[in-house]
Amino acid sequence: MAVDTDVLVVGGGISGLSTAWMLARAGAHTTLWERESVAGGLIRTDSANGYRMERAASMVMNFRPDVDQFLSEAGLDNLKIRRDALAEENRYVLQRNQLITVPGKLGSVPLSKVWSLRGKLRMALEPFIRKGGHDGETVSEFIRRRLGDELLETAMEPFVAGNLASDPDRANACAVLPRLTALEKRYGSIVKGVIVNKLHNRRTAMVSDSFSFKQGMSTLVKRLSSTLAMAGNARIDHQFTVTGIERQGDNWAVYARSPKGSHSICARHVVLSTPAPAAAELANVIDPVLGDLLAGIDYAPLTLVHLGFDRSSVSHPLDGTGFLTPRGAGLSVTGNLWMSSLFPDRSPADKVLLTSYQGGARLPEAASWGDQRSVDAVLAQIGPLLKIKDAPEHVHIHRHPQALPLYHGNYYNRCTAIEQRLQQLTGLHLQANYLGGVSIRDRLATSRLTADQIIADLGLSAHPGSDANLPAGKVWATNQP
Template identity: 30%
Template sequence: MKKIAIIGGGISGLAALHFLRSRYADSCKVILYEKEYRLGGTIGTDRISGYSSDWGPNGFLDKVPLTLKLVDELGFTDKLERANPKSENRFIYRNGKLHAISASPLKFLRSPLLSAAGRMRLVSEPFRKAKKDDSDESVFDFASRRIGTEAAENLIVPMVSGIFGGDSRKLSLKSCFPIMEEMEREHGSLFKAMLARKKKKGSSGGPAGPSGRLTSFQTGLYSLIEKFNELYAEFIETGAEALRIEKTDSGFRLSLKERQPLDFDAIICSTPSYVLPGMLREMDKSLASLLDTIPYASISVVCLGYNRNDIAHDLSGFGFLIPRSEGKRLLGSIWTSSIFEGRSPDGMVQLRSMIGGATDPEAVDLSDGAMLDLVHGELSDTLGITGKPSFVRIFKWKQGIPQFELGHPEKLAKLAQFGEKHPGLAFTGNAYDGIGLNDCVVRSDKVVSDLAKYLGIQ
C-alpha cells in the first residue's frame, strides 16, 4: 500500500485527492494537508444579507469535459448553474463611454471603439505576414503585429487585465494564449483561422480567446469545495502547515509544524509556487530557485450592492473592461446579478469589480475605505450610479494570480527535468499550465496518472 501526501487544499489538491481516492483507493493511502483551517485557497463564497459574493474565481467555462465529469462523480451535477444567455454582451469603456463588443464583424467595424485608421489596420490582418520562427513573444507584441497597436491597446490589453491581472507586454503568448499562436502557425492569419473554424463547425467561428459558458453552482463556487470536504473529510487535515520536504532512500519525508516528520512514497505539491522554495531549498536549491522565478500579481475583488433604481445603465450583459490608456484604476466590473440568479436580494444588484494587477501593484495596499471610494467613484462615472452601495465586501489577494511571463515555457521544461530527477515529487496548481479552474483540474488529473504509473498502482 503506497502512501501519498498532498500539500495544499485548493481546487488542485482537492481534485488530486478525488482522482486518487476514486481510482486507486485499494492501492494507496492518501492524506491532504492544508495550512489554513478552511479549504479552497482563493475560492470562497460569502452568503450575507441575501448576497452571494465570490472571493476570487466566480466560475469556470463549461468547455472541458474532465471538469464536468469530476462534478458528476462528486454527485453535484444537479447544482450546476450556467450563466444567463442574456449576459453574453461584453463592453469596453473607451473615450468616456461604454461600447458593446459586437459579434458581427460589420457592426464591430462601425464601432467607435477604434479610429478609422485603427479599423483599417485591423482589417488588413489577413494580409500581414505570419511569424516564421518558433520563438515566444509577448501577448502585446503579437497583437500589435497582427491587428495593430490601437486594437491591441483597446481590446487585448483590457482582456489580459481582466483574465490575468497582468501586463500584456510581459506575458508569454505561448503560455497565456497558445491557441492564438496555433491559429497563426496553421493558417497564417487570425481571421483566416476563424473562417476555417466557422467552415469546419458550420457555425460562428467565435473569438480566439476562451469559449464555453461561464458555469458555477447555485449557492456560489465555494459549494464545490464544501462538497469535496463532505465526501473526503477523513482524508483531510486542516491547520497542518508543511515546513520541509526531504528525500529518503524510499521516497520523501515531510515535516509539518509542531508534528513528527512523516514518510511518504510520493508527494503532490499543490500550494502556490512561491510557498514551495522554503520547503525544498534544503533538498534541491536549484529546484527552489526555479520555483522562485514565477511572479505573481496582487489583485483585489470589490463586491458592491446597489439599489437597481440608482443605476442608469440597464446592466444587460456580462460587464465591462477598461483599457489602461483611459486613466482609470478599475480593471473592469462584472455584473454578477445579470449573470447568475440569486446573487442579490430583490430590487438590488451586485457589481463585482477588480482593481490592482501587475500594472497597479500598489492598489492592494489601499485601505478598505480608500478602495471603496475609488471603486464606487469610477463605477458611478461609468454606469451612471446616483446612490451609495448598501452592501460592501472587499477581498484582497496579495500574490493572487501567477504571471506567465516570457520564458515561462522554458521554466516548465526545466520543472519537468526536476520531476525526472526526483520521481514521486509532483507539482500541480495554477502556476504552471493555466490559471483557471479547468486548467487546475486537468493538470491534477495528469499528475495523478503519472504518479500512478511511477508507483505501479492500479
C-alpha cells in the same frame, strides 16, 4: 520509514483538491495536508446581508469535455447554475468615457463600434501576415504583430489586466494565449486556424459553457473536500502546514506542523499544490535550482470591492457581464462584474451586486490603500459610467496580497527548466496555478494530467466506472499500501 500513503497532496486549493479527488477515485491511498482550517484556497464565497460574494473565481468558463466529465463524476452537474443568457451576450469595454459592447463573434467585428475603420482594416490583414514570433514574445508584441495596436489597446490589454491581473507588455504570449499562438504556429494565421477548425467541426477554444454553482463557487471546493473526507482511501487534514520534504529511498518523507504538534508521513508520490513561493521554500532543500526557478515567479496583488445598491440607485440596465477598462483610461479599476445580473441569488431582491477588481500588475500600489480610499476610487470610477445616484448600502472588501501568478518574462523557458528539474525528482509533482493556466478549467484539466501520471505509476485505472450517484466512501476502492 514504511510507506504511509500512496500520495501526499500539499495544499487544498482547487488544484490540490481535484488532483486528490481523481487519485482517490482511482483507488490510490491519498492524503491531503492543508494549512488553513478549511480547504478551497483562493476560492471562497462570503455571505452577508443577503449578498453572495466571491473572493476569487466567480465562474467557470469551459470548452473542455474532460472538465465536464470531471464535474459530472464529482456529482456537481446538478449544482451548476448557468450564466444568464443576456449577460452572456453583452460584454462591455470602456472607451472614450462610454461603455461599448465587444463583439463575441468574428462575424460581428465589421459592424462593431469598438474599432475604427483603420483598426478593422488592420485586423482584416491578419491572414496575410507572415508567421513570426519567438518563445519569449510578449502578448503586446504578438497582438500588435498579428492584429494591430488598436485591438491590443482596446480589447487585449483590458482582457489581460482585467482577467489575469497581468501586463501584456511583460506577459509571455505562449503562456497567456496558448491557443492563439498555437493557431499561428499550425496554420500561419489565427483567422485561418479558426476557419479551418470550424470547417472540420473541430473543438475550438471558444467558451461554450459559463457557470457557477448554487450558493456560489464554495460549493465546488466543499463538494470535493467532503467527498475526500468521506472516502475510505483518502483523508484530508486541516491546519497542517508543511514545513519540509526529503528523499527517503524511492519515497518522500514530508513534515508538517499543526496545532496538535509535529507530523511526518512517508509517501510514494508528493504533489505540491501550494502557490509558487511556498513550493519554492519546500523545493529549495531538495533542489536549490528548482527552488530558484519557483521563487522567480512573481504575483500580482488585487483588491476586490463588492458594492451592493438598491436597484433604483443604478440607472444603467446592467444587461451584461460587466466591463473592462483599458490602461489608457488611467483607472485603478481593471474590471467591474455585474454579479447580480450574471447569476441568481447573488443579491437580495431589488438590489444589485457590483464587484470591482482593483490594482493588479497595472497598479500594484493600490494594494496598500486603506478601505476608504479603495471604495472612494471605485465609486468615482464606476459611478458616472453606471449612473449610480446613491451611496452603496453594502460594502465588502477582500484583499489578496498575492492574487495571481504573473506569466511574465520568458515564462516558457522557465516552465521547460522546471519540467527538466522534475525529471530528476521522481515522484515529486507540481500542480498549481503558476503552471498551465490560472483558470478553474485549466486547473481541472492539468490536475487530470498529474493524477493520470501517478495513477499509471501505481498501476491503477484512471476511470474505474461511474459512481457519481453513490456516496463516495462506500464505492471507492481502498488500496492501503
